[in-house]
Amino acid sequence: MAESMQERDDVLTCSICMERFRKPVMLTCQHSFCRECIALYAEKSKPVQTDETSGSTGNEDVHQLIACPVCRSPTSLGRKGVAGLPPNFQLAEVVQRFSSGVTVEDDAPYCSLCEEGNHVKAVKFCTNCGVFYCEECLAICHPMRGPLKRHQLISPLEYLSQETSQGQVNRDHQSTQQPSCARHGQPFGLYCEPCRMVICMGCVVEHQGHAMRDIPSAAENEKPGVLSRTNELEKVLGETKESLSGVLRLHSKIQENxxxxxEEVEKAYCAALEALQAWRQHSLDGIRTRYSQWSVECSAILKHLQLQAQEMERMVQASNDLLASMDVEFLQGSTDFTKTYV
Structure with a gap:
């Protein structure tokens, strides 16, 4: 117990001032320090230029690089300096909890599987399942045998004491990457082989008697089949691409033809149109020539007939006038009429 308390104090102690954290901030390497301590440390460190500012013209901002006091990894302070470093709120919360006199055991989380209204303090936390267990639920739902034998169980004390920067980053990464069961809200931790589905610890009761595996080994067991199917699909894909190339060539040939x-039809059409236009012009010229000639001849005949009609009209008028005259005048004029019109 004394060793655990010592480990807890080490976790909550700044490695610069060797006291409990005050307003802890994180460096790029995820190590945390008091804001005031890292500010003093940065003032004593020699400022250097980053690769982005090397070769600057003098107008750009020069960002100071500091080496982590623990692992010596570089961190760029940016334009805001130490004020721009992200605070470690989780670590600050744990420090405040211990400073207020509340022990981890008193503030331990409840079992994640106990029914509502019957909450029991957890005694173990599974880092693989992400679930807190009381003694009863641990024995029923998480026996350390079979696929669960590989899971890591830690105490709530260890879980809450691991509120360091790196531990929090790992848990955040796991929570964002690992899918959870929609029914129970717990991360998937097992694979039911008969049902061929991933399940959480809350689903174990529904799959009692089924052969189960932990997810990593189940994934390794399923990979050969998926790999074989992938190879088949790649083969079919190759054949499909070859057929596609052939169809593309055929399509290109069809467009070319x-x-x-x-183009051939257009040429033939233009040639036929040109010949048709020539025939049309020749036919129209012949029609105009023939009908013009016939029109001239018809006009001459018409004029001749008009003159004859006029002359006949004069003869008829003279005859009528002679017939209407007195007998003496008629006899005198008939001789001249006969000579003129007979």
């Missing part, structure tokens, strides 16, 4: 035949 279409353009060629279209």
């Amino acid at each position: 279409q353009e060629l035949h279209t």
Whole structure:
């Protein structure tokens, strides 16, 4: 117990001032220090230029690089300096909890599987399942045998004491990457082989008697089948691509022939149109010539007939006038009429 208390104090102690953290901030390497301590440390460190500012013209901001006091990894302070470093709120919360006199055991989380209204303090936390267990639920739902034998169980004290920067980053990464059961809200931790589905610890009761595996070994067991299917699909894909290339070549040839035949039809059409236009012009010229000649001849005949009609009209008028005259005048004029019109 004394060793655990010592480990807890080490976790909550700044490695610069060797006291409990005050307003802890994180460096790029995820190590945390008091804001005031890292500010003093940065003032004593020699400022250097980053790669982004090397070769600057003098107008750019020069960002100071500091080496982590623990692992010596570089961290760029940026334009805001130490004020721009992200605070470690989780670590600050744990420090405040211990400073207020509340022990981890008193503030331990409840079992995640106990029914509502019957909450029991957890005694173990599974880092693989992400679930807190009381003694009863641990024995029923998480026996350390079979696929669960590989899971890591830690105490709530260890879980809450691991509120360091790196531990929090790992848990955040796990919570964002690992899917959870929609029914129970717990991360998937097992694979039911008969049902061929991943399940959480809350689903174990529904799958009692089924052969189960932990997810990593189940994934390794399923990979050969998926790999074989992938190879088959790649083979089919290759054949499909080859067929696709053939169809593309055929399609290109069809378009080429279409353009060629279209051009031939256009040429034939233009030639036929030109010949038709020539025949039309020749026919129209012949019609105009013939009908012009016939029109001239018809006009001459018409004029001749008009003159004859006029002369006949004069003869008829003279005859009528002679007939209407007195007998003496008629006899005198008939001789001249006969001579003129007979």
